[in-house]
Amino acid sequence: MIPVSKLPQTGTTIFTVMSALANEVGAINLSQGFPDYECPAELVELVNTAMKNGHNQYAPMAGLLALRERIANKTEKLYGAVYNPETEITITAGGTQAIFTAISATIHPNDEVIVFEPAYDCYAPAIKLMGGTVKSLALEPPDYRIPWEMVKRLISAHTRMIILNSPHNPSATILHEEDIEQLSAIVKNRDILILSDEVYEHLIYDGQTHRSMARYPELQQRSFIVASFGKLFHSTGWKLGYCMAPAAFMNEFRKIHQYMVFSVNTPMQVAIAEFLKQEDYYLNLSKFFEEKRDYFRQGMAQTKFELLPCSGSYFQSVSYRNITDEKDTDFAIRLTKEFGVASIPTSAFYNKGIDHHVLRFCFAKKAETLDRAIEKLLKI
Numbered sequence: 001m002i003p004v005s006k007l008p009q010t011g012t013t014i015f016t017v018m019s020a021l022a023n024e025v026g027a028i029n030l031s032q033g034f035p036d037y038e039c040p041a042e043l044v045e046l047v048n049t050a051m052k053n054g055h056n057q058y059a060p061m062a063g064l065l066a067l068r069e070r071i072a073n074k075t076e077k078l079y080g081a082v083y084n085p086e087t088e089i090t091i092t093a094g095g096t097q098a099i100f101t102a103i104s105a106t107i108h109p110n111d112e113v114i115v116f117e118p119a120y121d122c123y124a125p126a127i128k129l130m131g132g133t134v135k136s137l138a139l140e141p142p143d144y145r146i147p148w149e150m151v152k153r154l155i156s157a158h159t160r161m162i163i164l165n166s167p168h169n170p171s172a173t174i175l176h177e178e179d180i181e182q183l184s185a186i187v188k189n190r191d192i193l194i195l196s197d198e199v200y201e202h203l204i205y206d207g208q209t210h211r212s213m214a215r216y217p218e219l220q221q222r223s224f225i226v227a228s229f230g231k232l233f234h235s236t237g238w239k240l241g242y243c244m245a246p247a248a249f250m251n252e253f254r255k256i257h258q259y260m261v262f263s264v265n266t267p268m269q270v271a272i273a274e275f276l277k278q279e280d281y282y283l284n285l286s287k288f289f290e291e292k293r294d295y296f297r298q299g300m301a302q303t304k305f306e307l308l309p310c311s312g313s314y315f316q317s318v319s320y321r322n323i324t325d326e327k328d329t330d331f332a333i334r335l336t337k338e339f340g341v342a343s344i345p346t347s348a349f350y351n352k353g354i355d356h357h358v359l360r361f362c363f364a365k366k367a368e369t370l371d372r373a374i375e376k377l378l379k380i
């Protein structure tokens with residue numbers, strides 16, 4: 001017997017495909033986004049201590065209150081929004097679960113969700129599983145600006161949600177004040193929710209401001225905001241994150257969360273609640289990543305690849321127009337096999353596979369890893 005697929009068009013995520021290929025051929029893996037250096041030793045110690053102190057049973061369904069309080073505190077300090085830790089914040093198994101849960105809690109059959117492409121690959125399958133319709137709008141390199149006039153034209157009586165992601169994966173662009181103005185005007189007086197994927201909130205460069213939905217009361221009231229501790233602590237394998245939303249939204253979110261995972265990893269929540277007391281840690285993160293970005297860009301500038309702008313996230317996109325006409329999927333595979341450097345072909349982020357001849361590299365790596373990669377890419 002073969003089950004009738006609920007996602008017949010969906011294959012294996014490109015991150016798994018490219019990381020597997022990199023491992024198979026022993027290439028330097030700049031494809032899937034994850035650091036190759038350690039998370040803070042002090043945080044690991046705190047997790048050990050929490051385990052030794054017996055924090056090894058279920059956490060409360062919504063997450064450890066001390067951690068939710070810390071998050072509320074951080075959010076208020078950074079963005080001025082007051083979230084009630086009891087009713088408006090839930091700790092999740094990473095940003096991915098938060099996104100899936102928010103979509104499944106709110107999207108009904110035939111609801112339309114506006115998704116800007118290139119888009120992180122977990123949005124569309126979740127929408128489709130709920131019977132919703134993905135209304136995608138393709139953005140163009142090099143600056144991937146959102147054409148708000150076209151967004152207006154996409155809005156219908158069925159529009160239920162707009163998904164935003166700033167800083168953006170894979171394009172490394174960010175939302176600007178005029179984007180916020182346009183967005184605010186569009187959603188005003190309409191029942192449109194916002195799912196704001198802000199997992200790269202602390203990875204923003206050149207002194208620019210992260211425009212969290214939490215900064216804008218009119219937008220905040222209609223938003224699920226998603227964050228990831230994987231990005232914050234260089235610990236993507238811990239699969240921890242959180243979601244913030246107004247109480248009525250969070251009430252629906254938790255109805256799903258409680259039956260999807262019930263609660264997530266206790267000792268790490270205990271440790272993070274303690275570690276987050278150090279504000280300097282996250283306030284200095286942009287500087288840490290900006291240095292990596294600059295280092296990688298300087299190296300890549302010596303190659304035949306053309307650098308696209310990078311304002312945030314840990315990704316650098318490059319055009320390879322000057323090198324070959326191959327499809328980006330073919331070229332990414334050849335680059336991995338023949339030159340020993342794995343990347344992500346950005347057509348994977350478009351449902352129609354639009355190929356701008358752009359590859360995405362992850363620069364959240366040790367300098368020596370970046371050096372080795374650039375050395376190989378210089379041979380092209």
Ligand code: PMP
Nearest residue numbers: 094095096120169199228230241
């Ligand atoms: N959104 C974006 C844009 C991401 O890049 C990622 C993962 N890297 C996630 C969500 C998921 O975060 P997590 O690993 O915490 O599930």
Ligand code: GLN
Nearest residue numbers: 015016031032033034169
């Ligand atoms: N977010 C990471 C990336 O964009 C990958 C996460 C995953 O593999 N699911 O590369």
